[in-house]
Amino acid sequence: VSFENIIGHDRPKELIERVLKLGRLPHALMFDGPEGVGKTCFALALARRLSCEGDRTAACECRNCRRISHENHPGVVHLAPLLDKQEFPVEMVRTGVIEPLALKSMESGWRVFIFNESEKFNEASANVLLKTLEEPPPTTLLILETRSAGAVIETLTSRCQRIRFAPLPDSLVAGFIEKDRKIPAAEAAIVSKFAVGSIGRALSIIEKGLLETKNEFLDKYLASTNASLISTADELVAMVEGKTLEERRKKLYPLLDMLALYMRDVLVRRTAGDAEIFHVDRPELIGRNLPQVRSPEKLVASVESARQLVEENTNIKYVMLRLVRDYIEVKNAS
Ligand SMILES: [Zn+2]
DSSP states (O other): OTTTTSOSOHHHHHHHHHHHHHTOOOSEEEEEOOTTSSHHHHHHHHHHHHHOOSOOSTTOOOHHHHHHHTTOOTTEEEEOOOTTOSSBOHHHHIIIIIHHHHSOOSSOSOEEEEESOGGGBOHHHHHHHHHHHHSOOTTEEEEEEESOGGGSOHHHHTTSEEEEOOOOOHHHHHHHHHHHTTOOHHHHHHHHHHHTTOHHHHHHHHHTTHHHHHHHHHHHHHHOOGGGHHHHHHHHHHHTOOSSHHHHHHHHHHHHHHHHHHHHHHHHHHHTTTSOOSOTTOGGGSOTTOSSOSOHHHHHHHHHHHHHHHHTTOOHHHHHHHHHHHHHHHHHOO
8 A cells, every 4th residue: 555645547557556456566667647636645655655665654664665655766766858859869768778787787666767757758769768678677666657649659659558647626625735734724725726637737837936926817817908008018028037038938838728717717707707717816807898808608618729829939029919919909999
């Protein structure tokens, strides 16, 4: 029961327990599920389970469990593509996997390789891994994590046993952050809505103060007029400043997502009445007769096209100008 500390994911837990009991753990697993739902925590728990020399509980403090928890066990290797690199470099696979496996291991026991973002393997780096993936040395486990198995190169997916990780229920996410970050239940509930099933996303919303930022963003956007079009666009651009385009995108995407959810909330209030809304922290902005937002469905499209433009490397200032202009046009068309 070394998975007792893992929140949710009952089906992967059952599946792994079953194959372990049968002694049929596949040597290559693909953990497929959204970012931040706990795939790496699960992979580390599995590594502990295999290497534990103690009682196999989450509280075990044996040498192996301790080292794996602190990520300094020589037999447990955690590989992620370099920041800002869109691909897993061949060199990383060679030095991280192939060479250590070729050495006569100083320590016996399990060797576990965990790969984040396996969709970033290219043909060359996948080929380097292929032979190991097909016939790894005994007591070797490869865990390939991905947000979308469909985006991973087929030569890898076809050689892994796939395990699905579903988004966690809001209540589990809220309960976790309330305890772990000691924040009020009401705030935890709001954060969990925007986190859509991901504890990682919930923690990032808290750490980055994203609820405050989205409210500031929303207020500026909703208050914009013909006269303030350019200054509003400038203010929105300033909110997503960053050294690189990647940094600016990372700040902008969650805000655009939240803006789209705001439009959705307005639509829900006008049509489906009691359905759940996301922006429960701003009830005054979602009233039935709110004059500012006349055609939320048009504005959802506008936000989506803004995101598309950012993905296509369009200048962010231009994207913001369009976003605000679309809103003002809809507001003025009565
Ligand atoms: Zn242990």
